Amino acid sequence: MKCIFCEIVNRNSPAEIIFEDEKIIAFLDNKPFNFGHSLVIPKIHCEDFLSVPEDHLMNLISAVQAVSKAVLKGLNVSGFNIISNNGKTAGQSVFHFHFHIIPRFKSDKHKYRLNLKSYAPGEMKRFAESIKNFVNNQE
Numbered sequence: 001m002k003c004i005f006c007e008i009v010n011r012n013s014p015a016e017i018i019f020e021d022e023k024i025i026a027f028l029d030n031k032p033f034n035f036g037h038s039l040v041i042p043k044i045h046c047e048d049f050l051s052v053p054e055d056h057l058m059n060l061i062s063a064v065q066a067v068s069k070a071v072l073k074g075l076n077v078s079g080f081n082i083i084s085n086n087g088k089t090a091g092q093s094v095f096h097f098h099f100h101i102i103p104r105f106k107s108d109k110h111k112y113r114l115n116l117k118s119y120a121p122g123e124m125k126r127f128a129e130s131i132k133n134f135v136n137n138q139e
């Protein structure tokens, strides 16, 4: 099955492209949360954030910042969300890594239904230790 984002990169599918450099391309999401909802992707096919080549990360984050600034100015909004879904469990539907930049309007009526949890005593330290063990020991 063809990757729909690679098809955009290769100009085989139409898209409203708003930014492009050697490694990165950004375009409007065709099913936007809000109008102006933009996607920033590496041109090289990689499934999720963890598989983005290290030499693409700086370009990617710089492009996310540049597009975010342009969304704010161009659409005259004061807030935006940067979202990335990684893995089916997290809601990823296109398996070519992408950041969403979503302009927010006071009147847009989008609300997150948060279900915040509370750590039991001592549990927070246990979770931190589980993560810390792997931060500096990457294979």
Ligand SMILES: [Zn+2]
Pocket: 003, 004, 005, 006, 007, 044, 045, 046, 095, 096
């Ligand atoms: Zn792809």
